[in-house]
Amino acid sequence: MYSPKIAQDITQNVFLKIWEKRHEINPEQNFNAYLFTIARNMVYKETEQKLLAEQSLRQLQEEEDVLDMSTIQTLDYHFTEELCRSLVEELPPARREIFKLSRFERLSNKEIALRLSISERTVETQLYRATRFLKRKLLSDEGLGLLILLFIIQSN
Known part of the structure; x- marks a missing residue:
């Protein structure tokens, strides 16, 4: 032992x-x-x-x-994704748009800056603030935070 x-x-x-x-x-x-x-x-x-x-x-x-593992994983993924998306909706509108373009549409910072007519530095700052907000929100919910944080990282 x-x-x-x-x-x-x-x-x-x-x-x-x-x-x-x-x-x-x-x-x-x-x-x-x-x-x-x-x-x-x-x-x-x-x-x-x-x-x-x-x-x-x-x-x-x-x-x-008792439960089929694939069903559990599917439910966990959908729950996690939905929770993450709901937290993204809490972001201020401009920051939310930048975050979605980066994480969901997988645009580079340069592409986002060109599309929104803003500087790359602004894009970086807004992504940093969005990620910080999400981490804070997620990590306040103990173990669930880690799971959701992994989802955000995988979206990169």
Whole structure:
């Protein structure tokens, strides 16, 4: 269940914990017992996390058996795409147009600038602001944000 890497990580975390608590350690008390207690608690915590992860993985696998994976992926993609498009609609009109031309029509910054009679620098600035807005909105929704951010990146 444990590997040398996990043992090294726990050992490093034990010494980090001791370093963080160094001002609270009483030299009059048994340091070995203190060290053993910290190490034991970290091993228990690591074991609990592993068991929970395995349990979650088993549960996910059982749920995946019920649903066809391709259906799930299709639904996830459509949900993600729709959410992304709805967030794009929240952008100011000019920024929204520039973003759509860039991401959905795949025009270069130069082509967008020529089409809209603006400078390339303006296009870059508006794309930067649009992307920053979308990232902020998406990342505020925890794990969903990462999925949608991947959709935006893939649109490039």
